[in-house]
Amino acid sequence: MTGHHDTTGNSPLFGTLAVIGPGLIGSSILRRARQDGTIAARLVACDASPAVRARVAELGLADRVEADPLRAVADADCVILCVPVGAVAEVGAAILPAMKPGAILTEVGSTKQSIIGAITPFLRPDVPFVPTHPMAGTEYSGPDAGFATLFDDRWCLLTPLPDTDPAAVSVIETLWHRMGARTRIMDAAHHDRVCAIVSHLPHLLAFTICGTADDLADETRSEVLDFAASGFRDFTRIAASDPVMWRDIFLNNRDALLEMLARFTEDAQAMARAIRWGDEAFIVDRIERGRRIRRSLLENRQA
Structure with missing residues (x-):
């Protein structure tokens, strides 16, 4: 199902990567992907705030900036939810039906059991879900706060569900390694x-x-x-x-x-x-x- 993701390091891992919520973490992911050609060929950013969208466009962080999350995810091979923990499940539930089969859904929230519990009812068997938590950040927020080296040498914890496709977990691990992070897989609790x-x-x-x-x-x-x-x-x-x-x-x-x-x-x-x-x-x-x-x-x- 995830066979079309290239993890060898020659061509980009994803054709299109969509980041929903380009704040500190989301904009750092976009900056790193802009700098490193092995992450994605095309970048899409999506935010509910017109001011954030304008700033992301101004900073040139993505190839496309969308207001509508359904449009943002329609052709994405990977979607990363970078919205506050309380909104992850709601946004995930809204976009899951619009995602293409075989695309990977992931997120970067700091609490895992609550997110997994809330999003599980909406998951699709043909869209692997890989929860992650990059343990990096600063006290600043918003698209201006991000930087390409934010994840260097930091840990990204992955908490896959028991039935998550191992190939998809491996692709997301590769994504975080290319972001500069070290990864560890652990149980959500x-x-x-x-x-x-x-x-x-x-x-x-x-x-x-x-x-x-x-x-x-x-x-x-x-x-x-x-x-x-x-x-x-x-x-x-x-x-x-x-x-x-x-x-x-x-x-x-x-x-x-x-x-x-x-x-x-x-x-x-x-x-x-x-x-x-x-x-x-x-x-x-x-x-x-x-x-x-x-x-x-x-x-x-x-x-």
Whole structure:
């Protein structure tokens, strides 16, 4: 079914690649594909917003810019949904009937069980669906935020369904390798737990600490803004992220996120107890573990 995709590296992987939602991730995919001739011969971008469409055309990110998703996907060999998590299933359900047999549907959402559960009723046996999550990004959003090297050395996690055509999974792995990413295949539930701790909880903490600072008395609050370079700044970078996207992620990964938050809360209480009672060994152990993790990230080229 996916035999017409060339994974040898000589000619493009896809004749036509369609990106629905050319924001940070979508526009980075388009930029990379523009730069690398082995990804797709033709690029189509689609967005509901006239301003986004105009900007994508201005930046020359695609060969065709469409307002209508059905037109955008009609001749595509691969469609990548890059819309917020809460909209993936709705957009997927709308475009699936218009896709051609053998074309691959994929998406880049940060929560997997919710997306798979919502889109499954609309899937077609002749259109393989390969959910993915490129773990890359910045705090900026929109088509101007993307860049061709965004995925270099970053992980892209694939969470195929048990009955997903292995050939299609292999094609999408090849796509992400050509994007510069490393890939790993994992179960959707496991993915959601991993992302709850490495991505979703840190964002929740960043939004919350900024809220706490914002609620302080006026004179303290102005000092927070004056002296932020001492660590608060790193939280504000994460907290600058897109609100709609993160609202959707929190609500769609509710169970795993609340579980990790509960564990974190217990650990924070343990740290509070150690500080209260002067348990120096406990405090030093926690700090050492943080340093060790940072070193590992640097060695793994993920920092």
